[in-house]
Amino acid sequence: MCVLLERLERSLFGINLVLIWIFGVSALAWFLFYTDLFPEIGGVLALGGLFSWFAFVAKLLTEQRIKDLQGWLDRRMFNKWATILLLALIVGEVYLTGHRGALRIESLQESADRVVRVYHAADLVDGPRQLPTRGQLHIPLLTSAGSPARLRIKVNGYPDKQITLGPRDIARLYVPESFFRPVVLLRPTADLVESVKHNPVKLWITVGGHTAIINKFAGQAVWVGCDDDVEIPQALQDSWRVELAARLKSGLVQNWLTPEAAIFPGEPYLALIPKQTIAVKQEDVPEPLKVITVKPVQVRSSFPQVEDLDVPKS
Structure with missing residues (x-):
């Protein structure tokens, strides 16, 4: 009987030691790969943290106290109840990481x-x-x-x-x-701005069965496929300023650099797909102002896709 108990204790010791290792390593691995807290945890456990404090406290204890503490930990951590607890913790860890x-x-x-x-x-x-x-x-x-x-x-x-x-x-x-993904910036020409700035019109922008309406189009640029938080690349802004200055149209810069976003009801976060077609229509004009084919973003300089909108053809 004593031999069986001794073997059981040895088995529990080995099993619990392995379970403690599995739980500790997997928990640290989760913090390493799935959070940005690993440096903080490492700092707590490293020489300047928790382990150093334990070492300091241990130096204040007598040898007998340390042996008593080791014995208490041995009895608590290497028995069947500790095995059940460790298994439960590992199962819970597996469940949590699975979600x-x-x-x-x-x-x-x-x-x-x-x-x-x-x-x-x-x-x-x-x-x-x-x-x-x-x-x-x-x-x-x-x-x-x-x-x-x-x-x-x-x-x-x-x-x-x-x-x-x-x-x-x-x-x-x-x-x-x-x-970087396909988005289109509709850029009005000087003639279009001149024709609508004092008499705003409605624009209909249709993509894949979804239609956005710009109720008061007064010559502002329009984003299609993103929100108005998107920044126009600085290199593109600089080239536009040079272009407009050469054409004596510097007043257009503000129209081009402050786009409004086209909002599609039912699909507020519409993402454009290469080869999709965008149709832009103006109220009271039977033909579209422009029909655009969405292009893929192959290099950084091709973002965004800029398309000019001009006055309707008579």
Whole structure:
């Protein structure tokens, strides 16, 4: 009987030791890959943190006290109840990680900090968070195998990015490259601005069965496929200023650099697809002002797709 008890104790010791190792390593791995808290946790556990404090306290205890403490821990941590507790913790950990994914967003070529927000449908689920220049964010998010999270990631100054995130997925996004996608900027010509600036008209913009209405179009530029937070690249702004100055039309700069966003009812976050057709119509004009084919963003300089709108043909 004594031999059996001794073998059982040895087995529990080995089993619990392995379970403690599994739980600790998997927990630290989750913090490392799915959150941005690992440096803080490492700081707590490292030489300047929790372990150092334990070492300091241990030096204040007598040898007998330390032996008593070790004996107490041995009895509490290497018995069947500890085994059950550790197994429950590991099962809970597996369940939780099975309902978590993560975003890893990294700033590569930015000269300024950015603000990141994460949405599920129209609901803000994380943020705002500051993304430092050449820094990165790890954002853990709820998801599941049966219902992967459909997320919209918005970095200020760029079009949003829509992704599907499953359990244990790590979606890696890079600013700005991951956020360049097809968007169209409708840019009015000087003649069109002159014809509508004192007499605004309605514009209908149709994409794939969805129609946005600009009720008071007075010659402002219009974004299609993104919100009005998107920034026009500085190189493009500079080239426009030079172009308009040469044509003695510098007054148009304000119209071009402050676009309004076309909002599509029922599809407020409409993302354009290459080869889609955009039809732009003006009220009381039977023919479209312009029919546009959406182009893919192949290089950074092709963002955004700029299309000129001119006065209706007589």
